[in-house]
Amino acid sequence: MRVSIANALVRTTLAAGTVLALSVPALAQDAFDSTAATGNQTNNTGNNTGAQTQQGGNANAPQLQGATNGTIGPQGGDATVIQGVNTAGTVRVNNLANLEALLNIIANGMEILGIAWGGPTMIWGFMNMAAGTQDALKRIIWGAAGVTGGLATPGCINWLVASCRDANLFS
Numbered sequence: 001m002r003v004s005i006a007n008a009l010v011r012t013t014l015a016a017g018t019v020l021a022l023s024v025p026a027l028a029q030d031a032f033d034s035t036a037a038t039g040n041q042t043n044n045t046g047n048n049t050g051a052q053t054q055q056g057g058n059a060n061a062p063q064l065q066g067a068t069n070g071t072i073g074p075q076g077g078d079a080t081v082i083q084g085v086n087t088a089g090t091v092r093v094n095n096l097a098n099l100e101a102l103l104n105i106i107a108n109g110m111e112i113l114g115i116a117w118g119g120p121t122m123i124w125g126f127m128n129m130a131a132g133t134q135d136a137l138k139r140i141i142w143g144a145a146g147v148t149g150g151l152a153t154p155g156c157i158n159w160l161v162a163s164c165r166d167a168n169l170f171s
Contacts, residue, residue: 096170100161107154114150118143 122143
């Protein structure tokens with residue numbers, strides 16, 4: 001039996017090593033040889049992977065400008081567009097996403113606590129059952145309820161949030 005366990009351990013180690021070796025990323029190579037295409041040896045710094053675009057010093061790109069505060073003008077047919085002027089619009093915060101993230105954190109915490117408390121309680125109940133203690137069955141039931149409640153909490157909370165979202169209760 002020990003030989004089969006040792007063989008299984010060796011096979012598992014070799015499989016893990018193979019997976020690790022295959023998951024290591026390859027070094028980026030310049031497949032297009034940037035210097036040969038332009039004939040310019042000074043542009044290549046040795047860090048070019050062939051995916052970068054080399055731009056000249058003064059390209060014909062427009063000057064970028066941030067949004068400026070102002071009032072939103074008339075819409076539709078009365079609107080006048082002024083080139084080069086950005087007006088900052090209204091930013092809406094998705095409070096449902098924030099609430100959902102908070103509820104997911106609470107649900108995952110409840111799952112961890114349910115499993116961390118229910119599992120040992122159930123094991124303790126089985127140990128007490130083997131010893132012949134009176135309240136062993138009660139501990140097993142409490143432990144199973146803790147594990148079940150912990151595993152069911154995230155699904156229930158996600159179901160409630162999805163139902164409220166579908167019913168437009170947060171709009």
